[in-house]
Amino acid sequence: MRIRRLLVVAALALAAPPVALARGEFDPTTEFEQHEWIPIHLGPLNLSITKAVAYLLIGTALTILLGLFLMRARLALLPDRRQTIGEALYEIAQTQIAEQGLPSKAIGLWFPYVATLLLFILVVNLIGFIPLPLTGETWHGIPVWGIYAATSSLSVTLALALLTFVFTHFEGIRWNGPVRYFKSWIPDAPKPLLALIVPLEVLGQFMRLISLSVRLFANMLAGHILILTFIGLLFILQSVYLAVLVIPVAVLFYLFEVIIVVGIQAFIFAALSAIYIGSAIEPQH
Amino acid sequence: MSTLLAATSGDVTKAGKAIGLALGVGLGALGAGVGIGNIFGSMIQSVARQPELRGELQGIQWLGFALTEAVVFYGLLGSILAYVLV
Numbered sequence: 001m002r003i004r005r006l007l008v009v010a011a012l013a014l015a016a017p018p019v020a021l022a023r024g025e026f027d028p029t030t031e032f033e034q035h036e037w038i039p040i041h042l043g044p045l046n047l048s049i050t051k052a053v054a055y056l057l058i059g060t061a062l063t064i065l066l067g068l069f070l071m072r073a074r075l076a077l078l079p080d081r082r083q084t085i086g087e088a089l090y091e092i093a094q095t096q097i098a099e100q101g102l103p104s105k106a107i108g109l110w111f112p113y114v115a116t117l118l119l120f121i122l123v124v125n126l127i128g129f130i131p132l133p134l135t136g137e138t139w140h141g142i143p144v145w146g147i148y149a150a151t152s153s154l155s156v157t158l159a160l161a162l163l164t165f166v167f168t169h170f171e172g173i174r175w176n177g178p179v180r181y182f183k184s185w186i187p188d189a190p191k192p193l194l195a196l197i198v199p200l201e202v203l204g205q206f207m208r209l210i211s212l213s214v215r216l217f218a219n220m221l222a223g224h225i226l227i228l229t230f231i232g233l234l235f236i237l238q239s240v241y242l243a244v245l246v247i248p249v250a251v252l253f254y255l256f257e258v259i260i261v262v263g264i265q266a267f268i269f270a271a272l273s274a275i276y277i278g279s280a281i282e283p284q285h
Numbered sequence: 286m287s288t289l290l291a292a293t294s295g296d297v298t299k300a301g302k303a304i305g306l307a308l309g310v311g312l313g314a315l316g317a318g319v320g321i322g323n324i325f326g327s328m329i330q331s332v333a334r335q336p337e338l339r340g341e342l343q344g345i346q347w348l349g350f351a352l353t354e355a356v357v358f359y360g361l362l363g364s365i366l367a368y369v370l371v
Contacts (some may be wrong), residue, residue, distance in 0.1 A: 096344045151297060211355065213357075214355070214358065214359065214362060215351070215355040215358065218355070218358030218359070218361060218362050219354075219355070219358060222357075222358060264347055264350065264351050265351065267347060267351075268347070268348060268351035268352070271344075271348060279327065
């Protein structure tokens, strides 16, 4: 009942502004522009605080608080609902991610990393679907509320993927030594074929970097653009009555993103990181 | 030939870009659709045969789902790049 009332309020809130504003132009790409709110330039490095950085900072703080709240505070033998959620999250990180990807000798070392990835990406993705007054625009002096995910910026996901990439090869070399590790990239194949296969294998290592980052980035970007475009149809076609059709579809995509995509992308990023690091520590050959 | 060019009246590049974008996303979605259908189909079959393995299979299923689903976005990204850069 409470959920239905909440949905009605949300639908009304979604439907109300276009009545007054259903004119003018609409460009969903402006939602993803980065403006330097607090410029910080260190030589060639641009470390300015932008929208994505603000979302990342909020996400980091929330991740730490969530971890402390769910898994550290007031633990009891008979878990209440809060502790049950924490334990479920921990079990997913433990059994589904760490034990699937990492060899048992490296779980103690790398479980914190993959579990943090899971929780951090989940939180950053989720706050991307909560309207926050961080769009950087104002409407008659009031900050405009909007949805934006830090993970829909390629720089953020590429940085996360680079972490995994560096750790993978660092661990591979540390556990196996450089010679044995790089030899393990070369598969068993007849000699003439090797000239063809080895460049592909090396390329494959870098393709992991691209696929890992682009998967998360494009998923979140496409999800946001989809929602924005459906609501934006009101402005493109300039008809308020279209709201009857457009708002439910937008809400449907919103729910699909929040319930399914957000969790799966966090899970997949952590699981693939664990698999990559695990396969570097214990190569097949 | 000249009449044909006249019929298209000017903005051929724009039309070509639009067709490229649509083809990229559409073909990407086609492949991912087939793949995701395959994954869930096999999952249903496996669970029907061995219901006790459901928990173990679910992790693999979502991994496969996300890996396959990402194919659409590679297509999307490629076609958006083509759309913007060309």
